[in-house]
Every structure is written in C-alpha cells, then in structure tokens.
Amino acid sequence: MELKMFILVLGLLVGSLMPLGGAASSPDTGTGHGGSHGNKNPGNGTTYSKKPFPVLSFDYEHVRLPFEISLWVLLASLMKLGFHLIPRVSSIVPESCLLIVVGLLVGGLIKMVGEDPPVLESKIFFFYLLPPIILDAGYFMPIRQFTENLGTILMFAVVGTLWNSFFVGGLLYGVCQLEGHKLAYVDLLSCLLFGSIISAVDPVAVLAVFEEIHINELLHILVFGESLLNDAVTVVLYHLFEEYSSVGSITFMDVFLGIVCFLVVSLGGIVVGAIYGILAAFTSRFTSHTRVIEPLFVFVYSYMAYLSAEVFHLSGIMALIACGAVMRPYVEANISHKSHTTIKYFLKMWSSVSDTLIFIFLGVSTVAGPHQWNWTFVVATVIFCLVARVLGVVGLTFVINKFRIVKLTSKDQFIIAYGGLRGAIAFSLVYLLNPKHFPMRNMFLTAIITVIFFTVFVQGMTIRPLVDLLAVKKKQETKRSINEEIHTQFLDHLLTGIEDICGHYGHHHWKDKLNRFNKKYVKKCLIAGERSKEPQLIAFYHKMEMKQAIELVESGGGAKLPSALPSTVSMQNIQPKKPSQDRALPQLSKAREEEIRKILRTNLQRTRQRLRSYNRHTLIADPYEDGWNEMLLKRKKMKELEKKISQMNNYLTVPAPPPDSPTITRARLASDPQAWGLKSVTESIPTIKVDLASPQSPESVNVVDEFSKKGSQPKEEEGGLTMKVPSPAKQRKDKTPDEEPQQRLMRCLSDPGPAAEEEDEDEPFLP
Amino acid sequence: MGSFQSLPDDHQYRTLSQKTGFSLEQIAILHNRFKQLSQNEETLRRDDLKTIQDLESNPIRYQIIEAFFDRRNFQKDGVGSVEEIGFEEFLTVMSYFRAPAHRITEEQKEEMRRAKLRFLFNMHDTDNDGTITLEEYRHVVEELLSRSGALGRETAKGIADAAMLEVASISVGPMAPDEFYEGITFEQFLKILKGIEIETRMHIRFLNMDTTVLCKQHCV
Numbered sequence: 001m002e003l004k005m006f007i008l009v010l011g012l013l014v015g016s017l018m019p020l021g022g023a024a025s026s027p028d029t030g031t032g033h034g035g036s037h038g039n040k041n042p043g044n045g046t047t048y049s050k051k052p053f054p055v056l057s058f059d060y061e062h063v064r065l066p067f068e069i070s071l072w073v074l075l076a077s078l079m080k081l082g083f084h085l086i087p088r089v090s091s092i093v094p095e096s097c098l099l100i101v102v103g104l105l106v107g108g109l110i111k112m113v114g115e116d117p118p119v120l121e122s123k124i125f126f127f128y129l130l131p132p133i134i135l136d137a138g139y140f141m142p143i144r145q146f147t148e149n150l151g152t153i154l155m156f157a158v159v160g161t162l163w164n165s166f167f168v169g170g171l172l173y174g175v176c177q178l179e180g181h182k183l184a185y186v187d188l189l190s191c192l193l194f195g196s197i198i199s200a201v202d203p204v205a206v207l208a209v210f211e212e213i214h215i216n217e218l219l220h221i222l223v224f225g226e227s228l229l230n231d232a233v234t235v236v237l238y239h240l241f242e243e244y245s246s247v248g249s250i251t252f253m254d255v256f257l258g259i260v261c262f263l264v265v266s267l268g269g270i271v272v273g274a275i276y277g278i279l280a281a282f283t284s285r286f287t288s289h290t291r292v293i294e295p296l297f298v299f300v301y302s303y304m305a306y307l308s309a310e311v312f313h314l315s316g317i318m319a320l321i322a323c324g325a326v327m328r329p330y331v332e333a334n335i336s337h338k339s340h341t342t343i344k345y346f347l348k349m350w351s352s353v354s355d356t357l358i359f360i361f362l363g364v365s366t367v368a369g370p371h372q373w374n375w376t377f378v379v380a381t382v383i384f385c386l387v388a389r390v391l392g393v394v395g396l397t398f399v400i401n402k403f404r405i406v407k408l409t410s411k412d413q414f415i416i417a418y419g420g421l422r423g424a425i426a427f428s429l430v431y432l433l434n435p436k437h438f439p440m441r442n443m444f445l446t447a448i449i450t451v452i453f454f455t456v457f458v459q460g461m462t463i464r465p466l467v468d469l470l471a472v473k474k475k476q477e478t479k480r481s482i483n484e485e486i487h488t489q490f491l492d493h494l495l496t497g498i499e500d501i502c503g504h505y506g507h508h509h510w511k512d513k514l515n516r517f518n519k520k521y522v523k524k525c526l527i528a529g530e531r532s533k534e535p536q537l538i539a540f541y542h543k544m545e546m547k548q549a550i551e552l553v554e555s556g557g558g559a560k561l562p563s564a565l566p567s568t569v570s571m572q573n574i575q576p577k578k579p580s581q582d583r584a585l586p587q588l589s590k591a592r593e594e595e596i597r598k599i600l601r602t603n604l605q606r607t608r609q610r611l612r613s614y615n616r617h618t619l620i621a622d623p624y625e626d627g628w629n630e631m632l633l634k635r636k637k638m639k640e641l642e643k644k645i646s647q648m649n650n651y652l653t654v655p656a657p658p659p660d661s662p663t664i665t666r667a668r669l670a671s672d673p674q675a676w677g678l679k680s681v682t683e684s685i686p687t688i689k690v691d692l693a694s695p696q697s698p699e700s701v702n703v704v705d706e707f708s709k710k711g712s713q714p715k716e717e718e719g720g721l722t723m724k725v726p727s728p729a730k731q732r733k734d735k736t737p738d739e740e741p742q743q744r745l746m747r748c749l750s751d752p753g754p755a756a757e758e759e760d761e762d763e764p765f766l767p
Numbered sequence: 768m769g770s771f772q773s774l775p776d777d778h779q780y781r782t783l784s785q786k787t788g789f790s791l792e793q794i795a796i797l798h799n800r801f802k803q804l805s806q807n808e809e810t811l812r813r814d815d816l817k818t819i820q821d822l823e824s825n826p827i828r829y830q831i832i833e834a835f836f837d838r839r840n841f842q843k844d845g846v847g848s849v850e851e852i853g854f855e856e857f858l859t860v861m862s863y864f865r866a867p868a869h870r871i872t873e874e875q876k877e878e879m880r881r882a883k884l885r886f887l888f889n890m891h892d893t894d895n896d897g898t899i900t901l902e903e904y905r906h907v908v909e910e911l912l913s914r915s916g917a918l919g920r921e922t923a924k925g926i927a928d929a930a931m932l933e934v935a936s937i938s939v940g941p942m943a944p945d946e947f948y949e950g951i952t953f954e955q956f957l958k959i960l961k962g963i964e965i966e967t968r969m970h971i972r973f974l975n976m977d978t979t980v981l982c983k984q985h986c987v
Contacts, residue, residue: 405866405967405970405972406964406967476962481933481959481962482926482929482930482933483930483933483934483959483960484959484960484962484963486907486908486911486926486930487887487960487963488963489911490827490887490907490911491887491963491968491969493825493826493827493911494827494831494887494890494969495864495969495970495971496825497822497825497827497828497831498831498861498864498971499971500819500821500822500825501800501804501816501819501822501831501835502797502800502861502971503800503803504971506971506972507972508971509821512825516824537908537911537912537926538912538922538926541922541925541926541929636921
C-alpha cells in the first residue's frame, strides 16, 4: 500500500519534469509574455490601454533554474527512499546500480518526449557534486589505520595507477593499429590519455559499494585510500597527455617535468589543505559564544581549500582530505556536542544526495551523450582494464608483502583487485575533452560508460556474494573497550621506549615525537581552554561516559547497560577489603542486611524519581552542553557524598545490588511483615535511624535525607520522605518480568535532566 | 675482559641465535648497542638505561627498565629482580619484540601471543602474585597519565576502576555484593586483550628486517 502511494507520487513528479522541460525549452512564451508588456510602454508614452489586473499569472522562467535543481534533488532523494522500502531488491542490488537504472529510465522518458536530456556537466560535477563526498570521506577518515598502511596505499595509488594507464593505453594503441578496424586515426598519446583517465579507481563508486558490504577495516582503507590518493596521478597524467597530444610527441624533458609536476600537485594540494585546516581549527577556538555557526566554518574552510587548490591546478581531492583530517581533532575538541552532530549529519546528507545525483545523472547522460560504438575498442578496453588491474595488484602485493608485517593474503588481493571500480570522475574527465582536438571523443565516451557500467553492475552486484563465499573478514562491530584503549596507549609508550633503548629511530620514535610536539605547541594554539591539556586516555574515557549517559537516557533506563559499565559487578566487588575493625556491636545477619539495603535503595530510587519528575517539563540544563565542567563538579560532589556515606557505616554499603541478583531473591523470600519487627536492628546500626518496627513509619531515614538534600540543591526540597517499605517488597514478590516494566515505567516518568549525571558514575547506583 | 671480544664470536652468537631467534647480524648490532649502553662492561645496570635521554619523556620508563631486570622474563620460573644483566638476558628480553615469521602455524602464533602477553602481564603484576590487583592497575593508569598533572590522578582512579569493572564483568559475570574479585589473572588478561592483535602490534621493525635486506641503521 505504502509502496503504491509512493510510486504514484513518483510518477507525478517525473511527469511534471516533462512539461516543465518543455516550457523551459520554449522560452518564447515567457519572453513573449514579458515582451508584450514591454512593447506596450515605449510605444505609447502617455496612454496605454488598461488591462485587467492579472490576479494569477504563470511565469516559470524566472524560477526555472532553482526549480529544476530542486526537482532533481527531490527526485534523487525520493528514489533513495523508494529503494529502502523495497526490502528484497536493496539486499541484492547495490544502490548505485538501481540509481543508474533510474537515470536511464528518466533519460529515456525525457528523450521520448522529444527533449534533450541534461548531461552531467563537468563543472557542476567537480564544483558541486564531488566536494561533499570527498569531505565526508576525509573528515571521518580513520587516521590510525590510514597512516599505518600509508606505504601500501601509496604504492597502489601511484605505481598501480601508472601501471594501469600505460598498460591499457599501450595495448589499446596496439589494437588500434591493427588492420581492418578503422581505428588507425587514434594516436598513441590519445590512447595513453584514455588509459590514464580510465585507470583511476573512483572514490564515489568504491564508497557506494563498499559501504554496503561491511568489509574489514584494512581492506576498506586500502581500496578507499587508493581511490583518493590516485587523484594526483590522474591529474598530472591527464594534463600531461592533453597538453601534448596536440603537439604529437613527448620528450624526455616533458616526462621529467611531469614527475616534478606530480610532486608539486600532490604535496601542494596537501599543504593547501593543511593550511586551511589549521585556520579552521584556530577559528573554532573562539566560537564558544556563537555555537550556531560552528559547522559553517568547517564546511566553508574545506570548500575554500578545494577551490584554492583548483586555482593552481593542484589536486583538489587531496587538499580536501588533508583539510578534513588536519582540522578534525582540534575542531572536535572545541565545538559543542550539538555542532558535532550537525556537522556529521550535514556531511552525510550532502554526500548522500551528491552520490545519488551523480549516479542518476550518469544514467541520464548515457541516454543523452553522443555515442560512437565500436565493438573492438570497447571490448578491448574492458578486457584490458580488468587484466591490468589484476596483474597490477598481484605484482604490487608481491613487492609490498616484503615490507609488511601483516601480509596481504590472496583473498585480500582478490578483493582489492575486484574492488577497483570506475565511476563518474572518469566520465567527467572524458567529457571535458575538446572534440576538436580529440575526434575520437565520442568513442572514448562510449567506452568509458561501458566500463563504468560493467564495473558498477557486474562487479558491484557480485562482490557481496563473493565476500560471503570467500569468507572474507567482516568489519567488527565491537565497541572499543577501555582496557583496549589503556593497553594501546601502554603499548605505544612501551614500543617507543624499547626503540630508544635499541637506539633505533624507528616508526614509533617519530610518532611519539610528533605527538609530543602536537601536545606541547599545536594543541595549545588550536584548542580552547582546559581541553588543550587533556590527555588522550582521559578524553576517551569522557567520551565513553558521555556515550553511555546518552544511551542510558535514550533507552529510558530500562534496557541493559552497555557492556563497558556492567551492571552485574559493582565497585564493592573490586574494592580491596578494608581491614575489619573491632566490632563492639553485634553484627547484622545477612538477611537483615539485605533487607535494610533494599529499603535504602528503594527509597533512594523513589526519591530520585520524585525529584526528577518535578523537572519533567523544565529542562534546566542540557547535560551535553557546555556545562561539562559543572557536570564534573557535581559528580565530584556526589562522589564525596558517597564516600561519606560509606564511611558512616561499616557494614552497610550504599551501592546496592541490582534487582536480579541472588540477594533480591533471598530478600524476596525472606520478606514477610513480621521480619520487620525486630528491635535489635535499630540498636545495632550506629547512625541510621531506621525504625523497622512500624512499616508505615513517617520517620525519615537520615542517610537518605542527607543524600537527597545534597542532591536536590537546585531542586525543590522534598519534605518528609516516607518509607513505604512493604509495598515495594510485596511488589517485588512478583516475578522479575513484572518488575522490569514497573521499573521501566518509573524510569520513563523521570526526566533526563541534570540528574542524569548520577547514572553515569562508575558505580551503578541504580539497577 | 669477558668472553665477548670486539670481534664477533661466532659460536656464542649461534647459540644465542638459536635460543632467541634473532639472526646473526641482528645479534651483532644489538651487541654493539649493549656495549655502548654498558660502557663496554659485561653487565648492564639500571643506571645505564636511565642515562638514555629519549627515555626521559616516556611516562612508563621505570616499568620498562624494570622489565629488563625482572627474572620472570628471562627464566622459566624466575622470581624477583636482579641488579645487573648480561647480554644474553638483554637479548632475551628483546626477543619478545620480534615479529612473527611469515609462515608460522596457528599454534606457534598462539604461543608467541601468549609469550608477549605474559611479558605485558609481568610488567603490570609487580608483586608477582599471579593477578593484577586493583591497586596495581591503578598504578599502571596513573603512570600513563603521570605527565598530565593533578587532573590525571582522580580520573586515573576512575578509569582504572572502570577498566577493572569491565574485566570482572567479562570474566566472572554477575557477582553477589559480598564476593570479592581478586584481580585479573593471566587467562582473563588474554581474554580481554583478544581484540588487539598483539603478535603483530608488539614488535620493533628493526628487529624484523630480513637478513637479506641491508641493515642501514647504524647504532650511533
């Protein structure tokens, strides 16, 4: 039902594109309308015939461009929605394929109507569609894995792409020279140019496909890193061959200059990106009063980096990656949590829309673009591309494995070779070629589109079953535990120390030096205030706590706590036992102890709930906002309080056991109203005035009161806590599943206001 | 003085090579370094290691230095620590940082993993009772954060506590409030660090260089 409605809406939308397209291409109506008005006035200076005031008029022309753009974006997004409504298709066919098909359909429809379908103009592609995707990739790049595998990635990107270009270009030239195919007019340089364009692995296509197969991080970063870094090579080769193909020959000098150009292009791009990244980080230091525009700085600085690099014909992609990667650690330390979320969502949104638009336009351009089909050329291209890729990967891996610790297995090699998808960048680059200089441009276009279709459809569709078939390691979804973090840091320092003892200035030594430099100088400049001194472990710990607090709040407190802070073990289990002092007072029996604990706990819980429910409608402070310091202070206060409480009574510890532990079952079994009537209890406890004789005693428990007093400083004072002991005990007699919804209900009523911080301390106070 | 002359003594090197798995060239280079550190004496003392300038800024330098003098690391059932070590012990400790060879079986990999993790465990378990107690773990985290001033101490405690809680819950599961979790045993230590691929991460590249590849690093 939903689907049918959706398709109906879609049909209407696409249908509206046509007549509007028709209206657009016939501007005569529009200008005619305007013209008639204009003609009237100069003709008759003083008198003009009065027309009835136009209540409603149709003037499409002046909103044409933004209207069409919005319509396309809307179409793209609705398409994306649609695919996820059809569950079966989206699990078999990757999204990119479906989008291309849609593009083909739309292009076909437009052509049928007789209009000229719009083509993916290179300018639009390079300036508006590509940057969001690359920025998204660069900003969220896992730096650690990237730098660990940098050597491998560079080898694949630079050497691999060079090999591919020359192999494909050279062999194609050979094929063209063969008799009987009428391709003799394709000269060597054009072939090499074509080879260089088509050999670059495309980041858009790789991202689109790899994102869905959840492959392990190493392979992901290898293929993806390669697709990003080969941009510099592609830029240089493209310009080199394009410049000189009109001349017809290349000298050795040109090749040498080409190599220099490569270094300039790549390093220059990185430097430009880094400069803008530092500027952005520096700016974010001062944004504490204008939090709302923080995301804007991230976006604008990155875009400027891209454009500035393009001014000098440096590698814009590398600039963008460098900018994102450089600014991220500092910006994240400075901006608020909400800005962080905003940046994340905007980047994901833009890159998603861009990605969708690119594939749709690819489909439309296929229908539109001038084609020249030549069987030999196209088939040869496809075959050579595949062969070149496989040979390149195998050969390079052989060399790389000599220097790697974690060797690349043949399964890895297969995935890397198979994941070398081509995409829209290649298409746009060919489109940019001047038909006058390159009479075979249309043939190139056809060949490239065929290769793109082949890689995206065939390879894209089959990679997922192949990954499952070959049992390639998938991405591990496990959260990073604090133990692993501690030991990672410990290992880093240990290895640096051993290197120093060896006298060997290796890998770890330089990394450590860089970190120290970063900490000492850079962080002080770029990070505001106190956060600049925060060591990484503490930052990680805070982040983890915050995540847990958020999770707890979101789940309403009823769900199980995440594994990092287990609810099954509490602080008292691991605290070293205090030396038992001489007890002049008789000891409480275990059962009594449990009951008293239970009483205290229930009351504290209800206290807190009651306190919180006062603030259900008034959100005093967002715990995730800048009140981080206040939160820490409050937590310190709480901790001090707990220390006081635990010191007050030697054998009653306030952190109580969770409800589903064996103690509660014991308590449940033991709780009968008569049990409360033992007077000896009151005498044995030093400071807690608990009158258990009468269940409905209005006397408040001192401990509880003191606690609630301290905790309720910002809130209203609760007067006179009553201990409704038997009722919760009776309710507790029920089985655990009934207990759960009750607790959940109690939690749901509670407001995640400032009291939320009570729940994210190390000791799980509440079950 | 001593049997290690300035000329490499082939026979001794060979036995060492068999024992620790280093190649002859690597042993020669490390021997040069040993002599340099110990000022051409036969044994190395703690003070010799403390003179290394680069170690000054390392937060866990004392633990690293201790590890070299810890008998558990170079004897099968050693206990306690020594005051000075010879080249053989130096090399044995260094061998914990070798990378796994290219083609090794699963058991060898597991064995290597255990050995490396044992080394780490010994670094934490200073009183050699077979478990890492809360106090010892707190000490570890405090040392790691030792260069961040007062801010570090309280949070260090919190972090260590959270970490212990995590280990306890993973290894032991739900515990009654009167049960006491003694500390992290070696098996539990293995379990919680499963996620880190120790055998590949805990290595020094230098020691991994093939003998066929020229060793360009001169120990200055």
